[in-house]
Amino acid sequence: MADIVAVHITRLLVCNDRRVRGHFEKMIWVCVSHDFDSRRLIRSIVESVTGAKFDLTSMESMQHSLVERLGGRRFLLVLDDVWNENSEKWDRLRTLLTVGGKGSKVVVTTRSVRVASLMGTVEPHILRGLSEDDCWLLFKRRAFGLGAGEKTGNLVTIGKGIVKKAGGVPLAAKALGSLMRFKRESEWLAIRDNDIWNLPDEENEILPSLRLSYNHLPSHLKQCFAYCSILQ
Structure with a gap:
């Protein structure tokens, strides 16, 4: 859950901040x-820096290209959703990244405390989920539209029960809100009381x-997702 929140905050406060973008060359x-x-x-x-596909396959040629693109330049690298707990792998990558200019930074998002301890040189920033009130605001906007939340009778009470299932995750609150729009009260109750919420804890996040x-997608859209999964 925290990792999903971390992605949104990292994009908003780091990658989209004008001061940050002005400080780093890459x-x-x-x-x-x-x-x-x-x-x-x-x-x-290298592909992120150049915006183009990278065809070289040997490690030597890729290292040369990395030096060519980042050598002496101050860069900010975000490594998103890291699970590696092998210190040797991290040390190998860190050595390759020393080609950057002074002041280059690497930001890591992870759900693992061990990864944060292994890769971090500063104390990790632990993110918490949104409050239920904030999740409700996100859900209500998607489910009812602007200004319609007070005209829906029992749906408000049922909806707040659904929001509790979101676990403070913004994406979950918005997905659930979009799902409930235009549905009948019986369908809202069916979602709130669905057995899927009783998954084991290790699976029960978003x-x-x-x-x-x-x-609840139409069958043709489910087929699109199934096809895309083949390409992973």
Whole structure:
């Protein structure tokens, strides 16, 4: 959950801040996930800098291209959704990144305290979810439209019960709000009382909200998602 909030805050306060953008010559965002492979990450970094596909495959050629693009330049690199707990892999990548200019920074988003301890040189900033009141505002805007929240009778009470399931995650609140728009009261109750919310704790973050949204898609859109999953 916190990692999803971290992505929004990192984009808003770091990558989209004019002062930050003016301070660094290069701004790079790489989604890491579970595949912490130096070769893939270097390729992704170079592609982010150039905006073009990178065809070189040997590590030597990729290192040369990295030096060519970032050598002596002050850069900000965001490594998003990191799960690697192998210190050797991180040390290998960190060595490659020393080509940057003085003042270059690496920001890491992760849900793992161990990863934060392993990769961090400063104390990690632990993010919490939104309050229920803030989640309700996001949900209400999507579910009712602007100014309509007080005219829906029982839906407000049911909706606040649904919002509790969002766990403070903005994306979950918005997805659930969009899902409930134009639905009948019986459908709101069915969503609030759905068994999907009873998934084991390790799975019960944003997945139930997104799964419910997926389950209510038209069949042709479900086919689009199924096709896209093949290309992953």
